[in-house]
Amino acid sequence: MLDDRKLQVLRAIVSDYVSSQEPVGSKALVERHNLGVSPATVRNDMAVLEDEGYITQPHTSAGRIPTDKGYRLFIDRLAGVKPLSPAERRAISTFLSGALDLDDVVGRTVRLLAQVTRQVAIVQYPVLSSASVRHVELVSLGGDRVLVIMISSTGKVDQRPVEVPGITEDELAQLRGILNAALAGTSLADAAAALGTLDDQLPPPLSAAGTQVSSALLEILGTSTSTRVVVGGVPNLTRFGAEFETTVKPVLEALEEQVVLLKLLGEAATPGDVTVRVGHENPYRELQTTSLVASAYGSDGDIWASLGVVGPTRMDYPSTMASVRAVARYVGRFLAEG
Amino acid sequence: MLDDRKLQVLRAIVSDYVSSQEPVGSKALVERHNLGVSPATVRNDMAVLEDEGYITQPHTSAGRIPTDKGYRLFIDRLAGVKPLSPAERRAISTFLSGALDLDDVVGRTVRLLAQVTRQVAIVQYPVLSSASVRHVELVSLGGDRVLVIMISSTGKVDQRPVEVPGITEDELAQLRGILNAALAGTSLADAAAALGTLDDQLPPPLSAAGTQVSSALLEILGTSTSTRVVVGGVPNLTRFGAEFETTVKPVLEALEEQVVLLKLLGEAATPGDVTVRVGHENPYRELQTTSLVASAYGSDGDIWASLGVVGPTRMDYPSTMASVRAVARYVGRFLAEG
DNA sequence: ACTGGCACTCGACCCAGACGAGTGCCAGTC
DNA sequence: GACTGGCACTCGTCTGGGTCGAGTGCCAGT
Numbered sequence: 218m219l220d221d222r223k224l225q226v227l228r229a230i231v232s233d234y235v236s237s238q239e240p241v242g243s244k245a246l247v248e249r250h251n252l253g254v255s256p257a258t259v260r261n262d263m264a265v266l267e268d269e270g271y272i273t274q275p276h277t278s279a280g281r282i283p284t285d286k287g288y289r290l291f292i293d294r295l296a297g298v299k300p301l302s303p304a305e306r307r308a309i310s311t312f313l314s315g316a317l318d319l320d321d322v323v324g325r326t327v328r329l330l331a332q333v334t335r336q337v338a339i340v341q342y343p344v345l346s347s348a349s350v351r352h353v354e355l356v357s358l359g360g361d362r363v364l365v366i367m368i369s370s371t372g373k374v375d376q377r378p379v380e381v382p383g384i385t386e387d388e389l390a391q392l393r394g395i396l397n398a399a400l401a402g403t404s405l406a407d408a409a410a411a412l413g414t415l416d417d418q419l420p421p422p423l424s425a426a427g428t429q430v431s432s433a434l435l436e437i438l439g440t441s442t443s444t445r446v447v448v449g450g451v452p453n454l455t456r457f458g459a460e461f462e463t464t465v466k467p468v469l470e471a472l473e474e475q476v477v478l479l480k481l482l483g484e485a486a487t488p489g490d491v492t493v494r495v496g497h498e499n500p501y502r503e504l505q506t507t508s509l510v511a512s513a514y515g516s517d518g519d520i521w522a523s524l525g526v527v528g529p530t531r532m533d534y535p536s537t538m539a540s541v542r543a544v545a546r547y548v549g550r551f552l553a554e555g
Numbered sequence: 556m557l558d559d560r561k562l563q564v565l566r567a568i569v570s571d572y573v574s575s576q577e578p579v580g581s582k583a584l585v586e587r588h589n590l591g592v593s594p595a596t597v598r599n600d601m602a603v604l605e606d607e608g609y610i611t612q613p614h615t616s617a618g619r620i621p622t623d624k625g626y627r628l629f630i631d632r633l634a635g636v637k638p639l640s641p642a643e644r645r646a647i648s649t650f651l652s653g654a655l656d657l658d659d660v661v662g663r664t665v666r667l668l669a670q671v672t673r674q675v676a677i678v679q680y681p682v683l684s685s686a687s688v689r690h691v692e693l694v695s696l697g698g699d700r701v702l703v704i705m706i707s708s709t710g711k712v713d714q715r716p717v718e719v720p721g722i723t724e725d726e727l728a729q730l731r732g733i734l735n736a737a738l739a740g741t742s743l744a745d746a747a748a749a750l751g752t753l754d755d756q757l758p759p760p761l762s763a764a765g766t767q768v769s770s771a772l773l774e775i776l777g778t779s780t781s782t783r784v785v786v787g788g789v790p791n792l793t794r795f796g797a798e799f800e801t802t803v804k805p806v807l808e809a810l811e812e813q814v815v816l817l818k819l820l821g822e823a824a825t826p827g828d829v830t831v832r833v834g835h836e837n838p839y840r841e842l843q844t845t846s847l848v849a850s851a852y853g854s855d856g857d858i859w860a861s862l863g864v865v866g867p868t869r870m871d872y873p874s875t876m877a878s879v880r881a882v883a884r885y886v887g888r889f890l891a892e893g
Numbered sequence: 894a895c896t897g898g899c900a901c902t903c904g905a906c907c908c909a910g911a912c913g914a915g916t917g918c919c920a921g922t923c
Numbered sequence: 924g925a926c927t928g929g930c931a932c933t934c935g936t937c938t939g940g941g942t943c944g945a946g947t948g949c950c951a952g953t
Contacts, residue, residue, distance in 0.1 A: 452807040469790040
């Protein structure tokens, strides 16, 4: 059905179209890639590829452009891995040195990814159900208010204020000790359970406060497994194409929806490997004119979160995939050491 | 020079152009606003207004559009305050109820502002040199690493890891006590000074650790006076106009530059009042096709930070200004109570 | 000081024609 | 049977000319 040369033709179409943004015809194809056959032959091959749904014509007298299905085939079977340029390699291996804290790491990562891929970059804050509670802190805010702080083993800090009428500093210290004894070192998943049994065991003067505090902690644990994402490189969308209001607006809207982005990245969950969703393979209508290239990152098969880029379906998949993979690996390694 | 009617003509031009986005001619003006004079008269007035630089013609056979100078005059002398609609009023007074923490407050604010103004909203995290240190916390991360955490009276939490070789839990507790005794309750500005004198007074076993920790605290104090900004409503830029690559891209780029945004908002520092920068009044070239409407927010003359919106110069100034002012006031009040 | 009238400008729109890239098909060749 | 050269055909893009009309500036008249 699809012999070797037809695949080669498809590959040539994809690569020409990606670089020129214009429908590619048989003659130009033969000229630029030495296929060893005449334009007429290529035309026949193209007709077959079109029948099979891999390419399409915008209009009768124009060249062909790849369909989503065509890109898919290209990615699965035709894309060689394009090695990173030395400059990119260098940028990736140095961009995190000197990072201050987690915010800084994520911020730098998103900027780097946007820069090397020239697409919109999306980075999810690391979160690990396998992470553990490092420390719980209770701080009196004066009056009846107490700030509950939880620090996880990733260095992430969450806080939440609660109302605890009439608690003394001593009681606070006591409660702090009990909480840390019970929670410190437990995984985030176990911590929730531990909190449940804890409530009953508190001495009466603390029980009211304990209920308040542990419900705050539960909230923190809850939100802490669905973290934020950060987006960068939005200006790159301007290279998207002419149709502004119709094409770019939905994408911008999707990018402001944390929930959508989280789901999107969440589904790209195999670490080490790069997941690509081309156009309509994407479940979100707003993003069906785009492709997502994403990868999970983590350490030793332990997935922390995902990152990736979103761009027009006509993107340079080989190098984008290479960049995303490289960045994901590097961030994983950096955070594991850090 | 500019008699009453000429000003009225300018006002009419601005308001018509803002709503129609198209150059407005003398005839249409007379029809829509009952100026009581003929188109020819209006034309004469327009000629004067054009001489003075308040309006301009895109091309010879077109109507007039306001210049930046025209908008400026409009804002200073002609814009009546447009009262908020009941729906807006309601939205503004309820959008913060149930906010969880500072992130949530800022996030909700930026969304609200973007929604009611239909522009790009920018909200700066509250920061107060007049704020004080609520609490300093040191948490051992295992090994030689210690996490330094500072909580300010706004509820903002900053952290930074430091290397402190061979410190014991006891010493950590001791240091924590000393630091809190010295810093808790002092303003962020005074805290830096207090840290300086503290170093000398530490008992020898703590002095090495103390140096590390206090330099981390100084960093936190430093960054804590120049906080982050959050941007929302970017999809609203699609209503900007046709010229995409040339007009919108620079704006998008500016919006990704935290530094630029901070400076921009920083200059809009009078609380309670709304500052407007029209087009070229703006120091940043990327934003000279836009207007900024901003206001500081705070409590009792105590400025915490600023918020505002960025949009095309042809925006509805009266209602945008009303919305920004209302939101700024409400957030200030909310945070003061909260 | 205002108005009605008039000549003028110039962008927007429409139409027709030329151009050319690209196609599909077919008969011919290796 | 696979490939090729040739050819008629399609159709989007570009160009140029012509019309239309909104809007202007100016001027003479009230």
